[in-house]
Amino acid sequence: MKYCIKCLTTNLRPNASFSDGICIACTYSGTEAVGGSSVKLKILQNKIQQSRTKQRNKGAYDCIVGVSGGKDSTRQAHWVRDRLGLRPLLVCCAYPPKQMSEIGAKNLSNLIEMGFDIIAATPAPQTAAKLSLESFKQFGNVCKSTEMSLFSTVPRLAIEMGVNTIFWGENPALQVGDSAVEGFDEFDGNNLRHLNTLTSGGVDWLKKAVSFPYLSEHYLYPTEIEFEKKKINIFYLGAAWDDWSNDDNSIYASLQGLTLRPGEELDTGDLSNASMLDEEFTNINMMLKFFKFGFGRATDFVNEKIRSGNISRDEAIIIAEKYDGLCSDEIIKRYTEYVGITVTEFWDITNNWVNKDIFNTSPGARPLKKFTVGVDHES
Numbered sequence: 490m491k492y493c494i495k496c497l498t499t500n501l502r503p504n505a506s507f508s509d510g511i512c513i514a515c516t517y518s519g520t521e522a523v524g525g526s527s528v529k530l531k532i533l534q535n536k537i538q539q540s541r542t543k544q545r546n547k548g549a550y551d552c553i554v555g556v557s558g559g560k561d562s563t564r565q566a567h568w569v570r571d572r573l574g575l576r577p578l579l580v581c582c583a584y585p586p587k588q589m590s591e592i593g594a595k596n597l598s599n600l601i602e603m604g605f606d607i608i609a610a611t612p613a614p615q616t617a618a619k620l621s622l623e624s625f626k627q628f629g630n631v632c633k634s635t636e637m638s639l640f641s642t643v644p645r646l647a648i649e650m651g652v653n654t655i656f657w658g659e660n661p662a663l664q665v666g667d668s669a670v671e672g673f674d675e676f677d678g679n680n681l682r683h684l685n686t687l688t689s690g691g692v693d694w695l696k697k698a699v700s701f702p703y704l705s706e707h708y709l710y711p712t713e714i715e716f717e718k719k720k721i722n723i724f725y726l727g728a729a730w731d732d733w734s735n736d737d738n739s740i741y742a743s744l745q746g747l748t749l750r751p752g753e754e755l756d757t758g759d760l761s762n763a764s765m766l767d768e769e770f771t772n773i774n775m776m777l778k779f780f781k782f783g784f785g786r787a788t789d790f791v792n793e794k795i796r797s798g799n800i801s802r803d804e805a806i807i808i809a810e811k812y813d814g815l816c817s818d819e820i821i822k823r824y825t826e827y828v829g830i831t832v833t834e835f836w837d838i839t840n841n842w843v844n845k846d847i848f849n850t851s852p853g854a855r856p857l858k859k860f861t862v863g864v865d866h867e868s
């Protein structure tokens with residue numbers, strides 16, 4: 490396992506791309522000075538102008554904004570309406586009741602009360618639980634099917650409703666260094682379909698796991714042909730925004746009534762106490778990610794701070810050592826109840842996915858780390 494020399498990204502990250510020992514995200518952050526945010530805003534506005542189809546229905550929505558009810562959503566929705574002057578329809582793929590947290594429900598209501606039109610599509614609960622367990626067993630990822638539905642719902646509804654401009658907040662290529670989704674430029678989101686979670690393993694496993702074909706529809710990303718036919722364009726907003734960051738977004742959103750989860754970082758491993766508010770199982774996935782790739786959410790969190798010059802790599806190592814891979818027994822227990830397995834079975838499935846070069850495993854138990862953060866590990 491090798492580390493980026495500037496941040497704490499490892500070369501085990503899916504679609505990681507390093508040049509001269511530096512990861513793609515650090516490479517991009519060094520070039521950010523080109524063109525101020527006002528120039529970028531103009532570029533984005535021109536692109537939107539070109540994207541919007543002329544023969545729209547009268548009174549139709551200008552665009553769709555994919556939202557989750559979390560911190561980024563609040564800001565995106567306001568930005569699109571107030572800064573870009575567009576009439577947005579917010580589309581939210583909501584979690585099934587057993588998965589959605591109290592805070593998630595509250596925050597979604599808060600967003601609706603701000604005066605936006607929202608369509609919330611919720612997957613059939615039993616299918617959602619079944620597919621989560623299936624993705625856990627087959628891919629070591631409890632959220633794979635959930636993420637597939639999150640990313641697919643927005644373009645699916647855009648196509649159905651004939652609204653061709655879609656906004657997402659952050660560009661995953663820049664944010665976390667997934668080179669497969671890199672587009673034509675920093676606004677271009679049309680390669681989102683190549684996101685690791687949507688492509689790896691294909692879709693046959695999902696179609697096989699459901700009892701009727703229609704039950705899989707909610708999870709399938711529309712094809713390139715469907716995009717082409719309806720002239721669908723996806724744009725990332727983050728690039729045109731001078732103060733787009735996790736911290737700024739959660740401060741803004743809190744001021745707009747978003748409820749956070751303060752003081753839970755030792756249970757969730759989430760240092761911001763502001764991400765993944767809508768449900769708890771993503772915390773499990775962040776822990777699994779740590780077992781598979783040697784870095785977790787704390788690393789992503791500190792990487793952003795290293796790139797913005799807020800902390801040093803050495804300070805970041807201390808934080809990543811403490812928080813990466815944390816996820817409380819309670820959250821795990823709730824998940825096992827949700828999908829219908831025992832806690833021992835949970836750890837046994839987990840152990841199938843652990844990178845044994847960097848972790849020690851034993852039956853029915855939590856894996857133990859045998860590497861030091863920030864130091865290349867020979868296996």
Ligand SMILES: [Zn+2]
Pocket residue numbers: 493494495496497498511512513514515516
């Ligand atoms: Zn880096």
